[in-house]
Amino acid sequence: MDWRGKIDKSWTLFLDRDGVINVRLIDDYVKNINEFEFLPGVLEAFRIFTEKFGRIIIVTNQQGVGKGLMTLQDVDAVHQFMTKEIENQKGRIDAIYVCPQLKSDPDNFRKPSPRMAYMAQHDFPEIDFEKSIMIGDSNSDIEFGKNAGMYTVLVGDEPVKCKPDSKFESLLRFANILK
Numbered sequence: 001m002d003w004r005g006k007i008d009k010s011w012t013l014f015l016d017r018d019g020v021i022n023v024r025l026i027d028d029y030v031k032n033i034n035e036f037e038f039l040p041g042v043l044e045a046f047r048i049f050t051e052k053f054g055r056i057i058i059v060t061n062q063q064g065v066g067k068g069l070m071t072l073q074d075v076d077a078v079h080q081f082m083t084k085e086i087e088n089q090k091g092r093i094d095a096i097y098v099c100p101q102l103k104s105d106p107d108n109f110r111k112p113s114p115r116m117a118y119m120a121q122h123d124f125p126e127i128d129f130e131k132s133i134m135i136g137d138s139n140s141d142i143e144f145g146k147n148a149g150m151y152t153v154l155v156g157d158e159p160v161k162c163k164p165d166s167k168f169e170s171l172l173r174f175a176n177i178l179k
Contacts, residue, residue, distance in 0.1 A: 017082075021039065046089065047090045075100070
C-alpha cells in the first residue's frame with residue numbers, strides 16, 4: 001500500500017507506548033511519572049500527527065499490572081501526564097487502550113492479538129484498518145498491526161521476525177515524511 005501523500009483526517013494512527021513514545025526501561029516497567037521520559041522528538045512528532053490524522057490511538061501491553069508491580073491507577077496517572085504534556089505541545093491522543101494481563105492469562109488481549117484495535121473501532125466506528133498505520137518497536141506491535149490489516153512501521157533498531165512495511169530510526173523521522 002502506498003500511503004505517502006494520501007494521509008488525511010480519514011486515517012487513524014495507532015502507536016505503542018514504551019520504546020516508541022517514551023524510553024523503554026530494560027527488564028522493568030514505567031510505574032510512575034518519575035520513570036516516564038519522552039524519547040527525543042516525540043512531542044514534535046505528535047504535533048505533526050495531530051495535523052494529519054483523524055484519530056490517534058495508543059495501544060499498550062502493561063503486564064506489570066498483572067505482575068502486581070503497579071496498579072491500573074498508576075498506569076492511568078502516567079497516561080494523564082503523557083497526554084497533558086503532548087497537549088501542551090499542540091498534539092493530541094484520542095484514546096489509550098491498555099492490556100494489563102499476563103502473557104500466561106488465558107484469553108488475554110495483549111498484542112499481537114488485534115483485540116485492542118477492535119475495541120478502538122467499536123468506540124470510533126469511523127476507523128478503517130485499511131486506512132490505519134501501526135507504529136511500534138517490537139515484533140508483537142508489528143504482528144498486531146498486520147493482524148488488524150494495518151500498514152506497519154517499525155521504529156528503533158530492535159530486530160523483529162515479522163517484517164514491517166516500513167522502518168524508521170525514530171517517531172520524528174516518520175512524522176517528518178508526512179509534512
